Amino acid sequence: MSGLSGLSMAMLTDKYELTMLAAALRDGTAHRRATFEVFARRLPDGRRYGVTAGTARFVEALQAFRFDDAELTALDGFLDSATLDYLADYRFTGDVDGYGEGELYFPGSPVLSVHGTFGECVLLETLALSIFNHDTAVASAAARMVSAAAGRPLIEMGSRRTHEQAAVAAARAAYLAGFTGSSNLEAERRHGVPALGTSAHAFTLLHTTDGGTPSDWEKSAFRAQVDVLGVGTTLLVDTYDITAGVANAVEVAGTRLGAVRIDSGDLGVLARQVRDQLDGLGATQTRIVVSGDLDEFSIAALRAEPVDVYGVGTSVVTGSGAPTAGMVYKLVEVDGIPVEKRSSHKESHGGRKQASRLAKKSGTIVEEVVYPAGDPPPHPVDLEARTLTVPLMRAGEPVADIGLAAARTRVGDGLLSLPWDGLSLSRGDAAVPTRMVAPRRGRV
Amino acid sequence: MSGLSGLSMAMLTDKYELTMLAAALRDGTAHRRATFEVFARRLPDGRRYGVTAGTARFVEALQAFRFDDAELTALDGFLDSATLDYLADYRFTGDVDGYGEGELYFPGSPVLSVHGTFGECVLLETLALSIFNHDTAVASAAARMVSAAAGRPLIEMGSRRTHEQAAVAAARAAYLAGFTGSSNLEAERRHGVPALGTSAHAFTLLHTTDGGTPSDWEKSAFRAQVDVLGVGTTLLVDTYDITAGVANAVEVAGTRLGAVRIDSGDLGVLARQVRDQLDGLGATQTRIVVSGDLDEFSIAALRAEPVDVYGVGTSVVTGSGAPTAGMVYKLVEVDGIPVEKRSSHKESHGGRKQASRLAKKSGTIVEEVVYPAGDPPPHPVDLEARTLTVPLMRAGEPVADIGLAAARTRVGDGLLSLPWDGLSLSRGDAAVPTRMVAPRRGRV
Numbered sequence: 001m002s003g004l005s006g007l008s009m010a011m012l013t014d015k016y017e018l019t020m021l022a023a024a025l026r027d028g029t030a031h032r033r034a035t036f037e038v039f040a041r042r043l044p045d046g047r048r049y050g051v052t053a054g055t056a057r058f059v060e061a062l063q064a065f066r067f068d069d070a071e072l073t074a075l076d077g078f079l080d081s082a083t084l085d086y087l088a089d090y091r092f093t094g095d096v097d098g099y100g101e102g103e104l105y106f107p108g109s110p111v112l113s114v115h116g117t118f119g120e121c122v123l124l125e126t127l128a129l130s131i132f133n134h135d136t137a138v139a140s141a142a143a144r145m146v147s148a149a150a151g152r153p154l155i156e157m158g159s160r161r162t163h164e165q166a167a168v169a170a171a172r173a174a175y176l177a178g179f180t181g182s183s184n185l186e187a188e189r190r191h192g193v194p195a196l197g198t199s200a201h202a203f204t205l206l207h208t209t210d211g212g213t214p215s216d217w218e219k220s221a222f223r224a225q226v227d228v229l230g231v232g233t234t235l236l237v238d239t240y241d242i243t244a245g246v247a248n249a250v251e252v253a254g255t256r257l258g259a260v261r262i263d264s265g266d267l268g269v270l271a272r273q274v275r276d277q278l279d280g281l282g283a284t285q286t287r288i289v290v291s292g293d294l295d296e297f298s299i300a301a302l303r304a305e306p307v308d309v310y311g312v313g314t315s316v317v318t319g320s321g322a323p324t325a326g327m328v329y330k331l332v333e334v335d336g337i338p339v340e341k342r343s344s345h346k347e348s349h350g351g352r353k354q355a356s357r358l359a360k361k362s363g364t365i366v367e368e369v370v371y372p373a374g375d376p377p378p379h380p381v382d383l384e385a386r387t388l389t390v391p392l393m394r395a396g397e398p399v400a401d402i403g404l405a406a407a408r409t410r411v412g413d414g415l416l417s418l419p420w421d422g423l424s425l426s427r428g429d430a431a432v433p434t435r436m437v438a439p440r441r442g443r444v
Numbered sequence: 445m446s447g448l449s450g451l452s453m454a455m456l457t458d459k460y461e462l463t464m465l466a467a468a469l470r471d472g473t474a475h476r477r478a479t480f481e482v483f484a485r486r487l488p489d490g491r492r493y494g495v496t497a498g499t500a501r502f503v504e505a506l507q508a509f510r511f512d513d514a515e516l517t518a519l520d521g522f523l524d525s526a527t528l529d530y531l532a533d534y535r536f537t538g539d540v541d542g543y544g545e546g547e548l549y550f551p552g553s554p555v556l557s558v559h560g561t562f563g564e565c566v567l568l569e570t571l572a573l574s575i576f577n578h579d580t581a582v583a584s585a586a587a588r589m590v591s592a593a594a595g596r597p598l599i600e601m602g603s604r605r606t607h608e609q610a611a612v613a614a615a616r617a618a619y620l621a622g623f624t625g626s627s628n629l630e631a632e633r634r635h636g637v638p639a640l641g642t643s644a645h646a647f648t649l650l651h652t653t654d655g656g657t658p659s660d661w662e663k664s665a666f667r668a669q670v671d672v673l674g675v676g677t678t679l680l681v682d683t684y685d686i687t688a689g690v691a692n693a694v695e696v697a698g699t700r701l702g703a704v705r706i707d708s709g710d711l712g713v714l715a716r717q718v719r720d721q722l723d724g725l726g727a728t729q730t731r732i733v734v735s736g737d738l739d740e741f742s743i744a745a746l747r748a749e750p751v752d753v754y755g756v757g758t759s760v761v762t763g764s765g766a767p768t769a770g771m772v773y774k775l776v777e778v779d780g781i782p783v784e785k786r787s788s789h790k791e792s793h794g795g796r797k798q799a800s801r802l803a804k805k806s807g808t809i810v811e812e813v814v815y816p817a818g819d820p821p822p823h824p825v826d827l828e829a830r831t832l833t834v835p836l837m838r839a840g841e842p843v844a845d846i847g848l849a850a851a852r853t854r855v856g857d858g859l860l861s862l863p864w865d866g867l868s869l870s871r872g873d874a875a876v877p878t879r880m881v882a883p884r885r886g887r888v
Contacts (some may be wrong), residue, residue, distance in 0.1 A: 009608075011633055012630055014601065014628060014629070014641055015627050018629070019672070019673060022672045023671065026671050027668040029650050029651060029668070032650065036646070118650050122646060125646075126608075130603060130605075130606060130611055131608060133605050133606070134606060134607040134610070160570050160573035160574055163575075163578040163610035163613055164574035165456070166606070166609065166610040169607055184456075184459075195459045198463055200461075201774075201785050202562075202566060203464045205778065205783040205785065206473050206476060206775065207473060209779050214786075224467040224471040227471070229463060229466075229467070314768055323762040324606060334649065334650055334652055340649070
């Protein structure tokens with residue numbers, strides 16, 4: 001299922017989780033019932049919303065979270081035998097609730113709740129946060145680009161700008177947020193993300209040694225590409241001179257050429273020139289793909305230009321200035337009693353929670369309400385309330401449909417539900433406020 | 445060796461590399477001798493130097509870069525049989541030269557050169573760049589923190605802020621740059637990075653249900669931790685009230701307590717208060733660990749405070765504002781002839797290259813010289829020249845010592861060799877200029 005079967009999940013863990021487990025086994029507290037929640041205290045600076053991502057990857061990883069002999073041997077040096085025995089039998093048998101993957105989130109939204117014994121839950125902090133912080137950061141940036149592109153397709157091509165395994169998850173997160181596909185082949189195999197891509201400057205430069213002029217080399221390269229991929233392919237026209245490149249492309253492929261790609265220069269100006277040139281050559285259906293350090297702002301700035309497809313690399317895989325989502329994994333309840341840290345501005349809100357989102361009849365959302373689990377959801381008079389918290393796992397087994405297609409739909413629906421200023425790319429507050437309803441029986 | 449045996453490396457590839465291969469096989473150019481170089485056109489904004497990292501991971505990954513049946517099946521849909529046959533037999537048999545891992549680099553430094561047929565080299569772009577861009581970004585940020593810490597130890601604890609596999613590589617890169625260790629257990633197993641860590645707020649909160657006052661709960665938690673880890677452990681004292689927390693820690697562990705950790709608040713003020721309190725209690729050898737959104741600037745600002753150890757998370761694993769190093773993988777030579785792109789500011793410098801670094805007799809570096817491979821290295825009169833380019837692989841097999849210890853030494857030596865303003869944390873130009881010596885026989 002995952003292509004990751006040879007990989008240990010259980011060692012993707014901070015050492016302190018195991019030392020805490022050892023201490024809690026020693027004094028018996030490891031068996032207390034606990035709830036940990038994943039949430040972000042705030043959105044990245046100036047962002048209006050975030051997109052929950054990583055849910056399905058977490059559920060899948062959790063099922064593979066086991067300590068085998070090799071791992072137990074590696075841990076032997078600092079853990080006592082009682083802890084090692086516990087780990088040898090470890091498998092998560094608790095429950096998980098959370099937002100459906102792809103749901104928008106706001107400050108304080110409890111995007112994931114993990115319920116079980118303290119021992120089985122405390123080990124999952126790093127795994128849960130690594131997955132959610134990474135995938136959410138990418139999906140949240142990608143959604144802004146999708147909205148800036150106003151219906152034009154986007155291709156994720158940033159694999160080379162991020163860790164080789166992060167690249168696969170980033171391609172998935174960008175697709176989840178509405179990108180059309182990715183350059184990454186493993187993302188297609190592992191997650192079904194459509195793989196796209198044609199050629200790089202290197203392929204044109206390779207033909208330099210054929211003799212002749214730059215135009216001859218370029219035409220050799222184009223001819224080789226068209227021979228294999230057909231005239232529907234995308235030819236990269238900016239290796240030497242763009243005007244000559246476009247002429248060579250149409251000369252080689254004919255007016256039914258699929259697309260040309262421009263990867264450098266002033267993309268707006270060039271797109272207009274190239275469109276005119278293509279139209280003048282009769283290649284009126286040939287599309288223009290632009291790439292090269294695009295982000296949501298430059299995508300928006302190209303809205304008026306005759307661009308057909310955007311290729312986005314660095315900015316999407318690095319979260320466009322916010323490479324991590326700032327989510328935390330906090331113990332909020334022990335044996336049914338809310339608990340919370342009190343010493344600083346970093347306090348958490350105790351108690352197991354659920355969330356509901358309120359919207360006008362028009363569908364525009366107005367408020368996120370986070371309330372104690374088990375309480376009735378809010379019943380506003382003039383508003384629609386939609387419960388966001390759904391069961392994801394029961395007794396260690398997945399219970400929800402965690403498919404990528406449903407997540408893509410949730411992102412699209414979420415973007416449509418935002419008030420108009422929630423889609424603004426400029427810096428501002430969260431699109432809707434979050435109201436935290438305190439537990440009825442609090443305890444410090 | 446890697447813990448990654450079940451993972452395909454070959455699919456961590458952009459689709460266009462395979463379509464280019466298919467086209468090059470069709471027209472015969474796939475067998476031309478090629479050199480691709482990895483370099484950064486510039487340093488991240490305002491940075492004075494970068495730290496080369498990822499070399500050993502790339503060499504290791506390259507040896508595992510094979511297409512097995514499952515991968516060939518996945519590629520069957522868009523590749524012709526000649527290309528699939530080529531991939532079935534693929535193994536890298538070329539040569540690799542580059543900077544020793546841990547060497548500083550500057551704009552234009554050719555940190556890696558890959559030599560082989562176009563076909564075998566073109567497939568490696570994504571893998572090489574993913575590894576170098578990620579690891580270099582982390583190591584470069586980490587080195588600034590090491591230099592800001594001025595000899596005090598740093599612990600990398602950012603696993604939860606980045607993709608779960610990127611976390612392992614980030615721990616390695618931070619250690620390479622001079623960090624003392626990491627919280628990440630898999631980084632210890634896979635790369636020998638010392639794993640460190642004790643407990644989180646959750647462990648104290650877990651004891652809330654014991655009854656009594658916050659001090660009682662805290663002491664229960666401390667007692668459990670000391671029972672398992674001994675008095676040399678680090679107790680986290682800021683769950684409720686720091687002054688009470690310090691008193692509780694010394695009451696439970698005694699004056700031989702190893703350390704206390706403060707994870708929130710004004711760390712400078714708190715460190716002074718806690719130092720006074722510890723000294724007053726007789727715990728004069730108990731160390732103070734601080735953590736909580738530290739970066740190189742806040743580490744430097746704490747230099748005058750009685751801090752013993754820094755725990756660094758988000759900022760180091762995300763490259764402290766520069767999450768990717770901006771390295772590119774460019775074709776620079778085909779069949780012995782230099783090639784280069786010409787259409788924009790993104791031009792590359794053709795020809796296979798080597799590099800040498802010039803230093804005063806005192807050891808302070810003054811210039812990076814990048815010159816055509818095969819040419820004699822620069823022979824300045826009053827300066828020492830050190831060749832940076834070393835053989836890393838020959839005929840597909842590693843030939844260099846690529847150990848992490850040697851890389852750590854190179855980073856330390858490199859930082860010592862910088863001119864004084866090269867260590868400044870403020871924004872500025874590269875610490876030394878790079879001189880590009882053109883190939884003697886150029887060709888457009």
